Amino acid sequence: MIKINMSSKLKMKKCKGSGRCVATFAVLTGLAAYYYTAPVVDSESVLSDITAKIEQVKETVLTPKPALDMNAQIAAIAAEDQAMEEQTPSADNSVESDEPEHIPESAVVENRENILNDYQNLIADEFHIPENMRNRVGFWFDIYTQHNSHKRLIHHSEYPWIVFEIVDVTPIIETDTPKFRWMRNMKADAMVKQQVEKTKTALKSLSKRKNFENLTEDETRVMNALSHLDGEVQKKAKFALNNVRVQMGQRNFFQEGLEVSPKYLPGMEEIFENYNLPVELTRLPFVESSFNKHAKSKVGASGIWQFMGNTGRKFMVVTDHIDERTSPFKASVAAAQLLKENHMILKRSWPLAITAWNHGPPGMRKAMAKMKTNDLGEIVEKYRSKTFDFASSNFYSEFLGALFAERYHKEIYEDVNYAQQLNLHTVKLSKNISAKDLLKRSKLSAEDFMLFNPDLKKAVQMNAQVPSGFMIMLDDDSRDHLKSIVASATLGKKKKVSKPTAQNEVTLSEPVAGEL
Structure with a gap:
């Protein structure tokens, strides 16, 4: 049984009332355009205009009717989903509210070095941190555990630490x-941006200095940071000048992922165990999405695993009305298959296979051939290409940082509100059926049905046909209501399913995940 929480949802502020959303968005878009194009802006005047126009919009919005039939429920959910997509453009961004945002403070991890040494043996040896990647992994561990999203780290893109x-x-x-x-x-x-320019100015100055007396405060700060690298100050400063980057802290996002993940991790771990894969791999969504199932990247990746469309179609159903990338469990089956494939292709090396998740196996084979090594640490340190960019070269380090942060999270984070679990069964449809008919016969509310089956949201909204053999997820009651149109199946199991009999049309699915 898969455990999913019905009541605990992602901490996102949904836009209520599609008319209000569209009208407000139109007003803000126009004002934003004015804000960007006007040569001189009186901020108090702009704020006054915005407030007045928003109040005008509110006055024109009718109070929504409390009673909703099934079609009205579906329409309301579609409107909220549209608002959610507008507010959540990528996996890396939080949903924005106009209210002042108070997030957990940044913190110092007192036991940092012991954790990175896995002093409690919570992590398989094959995922221990390579010595030549220790600093890089440490940087990402700090991003996830120490710095919240109000902290912006100006750092060296080639040497992130x-x-x-x-x-x-x-x-x-x-x-x-x-x-x-x-x-x-x-x-x-x-x-x-102003502080970045100060850093670049200091680096440029250091790159031209013949002596290092009477340094400015900014020059001293920058030179102290560069002191951790070997070489002449001038050369290090000149190289760094073209490699200045800003990284936002992720501690609060990571904690939100910790709170949501109990809904999915037990089922995901069992899926990976069925494929004889290390359960540590199930922590990859902390990097990709912080377990935000609504996450959608600017380039079209979707779901907690952030599958691109073409890759998703190789392992899942991805059509105009069904998108299994958004189902955490179906996407986990696909992820297990893809990671296993990468592992077999790339010398059975998890560092290479996980990096290939971001960079692709062909790109990794090219890097291995050029560097004449299978050591990812050496490849990251020395290999340069247009496609092996910051994201690719840091992906495995991000994964290890997230893995160690999650395994030791009880030492690091306070006041984590873990999501509760709900028993779900995975069953297979024995015939074609329209999505709305399926929803109606399940006796579930539209909200609960789409919570269990987010991959069918568009199908329900379009009333598209759901094909025979399609896997759906149900609780005990809804499964009983659909006995006549489903055959038993188990998500992630590599085994034959017994045929239904007249006496027992539905065989209970075997547990997919037990209690946490």
């Missing part, structure tokens, strides 16, 4: 002025 400055934008974000979050974000971004 070389941090020039940590900019705290909390005073800007956690305030009620300006009133709208997007304006506060712009102000925070401007502040960070």
Whole structure:
């Protein structure tokens, strides 16, 4: 049985009332355009105009009717999903609210070095941190465990652990002025950009200095950061000048993932065990999406595993009305298959196979051939190409950082509100049926049906046909209601399913995950 929480949902502020959403968005879009194009802007005047126009919009919105039939429920969910997609453009961004946002404080992990040494033996040996990647993994571990999203780390993109400055934008974000979050974000971004320019100015100056007396405060700060690298200061500064990057802290996002993940991890672990794969691999969604099933990247990746469309179609049903990438469990089966395939192709090396999740097996084979090594640490340190970019070269380090943070999370995070679990069974449809008829016969509310089967949201909205043999997920009651149209099956099991008999049309699916 798969455990999924019905009541605990992602901490996202949904837009209620599609008319309000569209009208408000139109107003803000126009004002944002004005804000960007006007040469001089009086912020108080802009805020006053925005507030007045928003109030006008609110006055035109009718109060929604409380009683909703099935079609109205579906329409309401579709409107909320549309608003969610507009507010959640990628897996890396949080949903924005205009209210001042108070998030957990950044923290120092007292036992950091012992954790990175896996002092409690919580992690399989094959995922221990390679010595030549220790600093890189440590950087990402700190991003997930120490720095919240109000901290912006100005650092070296080639040597990420070389941090020039940590900019705290909390005073800007956690305030009620300006009133709208997007304006506060712009102000925070401007502040960070200013500090980046100061860092670059200091690096440029250091690269031309003949002596290092009477340094400015910025030059001293930058030179201290570069002191952790070998070589002449001038050369190090010149190289760093073209490799300055900003990384947002992720501690609060990671904690949200910790809270949501108990809904999925037990089932995911059993799926991976059925494929004889290490359960450590199931922590990859912490990197890809923080277990945000609504996550959608700017390039079209979707779901907690962030499958692209073409890759998804290789392992799942991805059509105009059915998208199994959004089902955490079906996508986990696909992920197990893909990771196992990568592992077999790439010398049975998990560092290479996991990096190939981001960079692709052909790209990894090219890197291995050019560097004449299977050692990912050496490849990351020395290999350069247009496609083996920051994301690819850091992907395995991000995974290890997330893995160690999750395994030792009880030592690191406080006040984690774990999601509760719900028993779900996976069954197979024995005939074609329209999505709305399936929903109606299940006796589930539209919200619960789509919670269990997010891959069928569009099918329900379009009333598309759900084909015979399609796998759906049901609780005990809804499975009983659908006995006449389902045959037994078990998600992730590599075994034959007994044929239904007249006496027993549905055989109970074997447990997919037990209690946590």
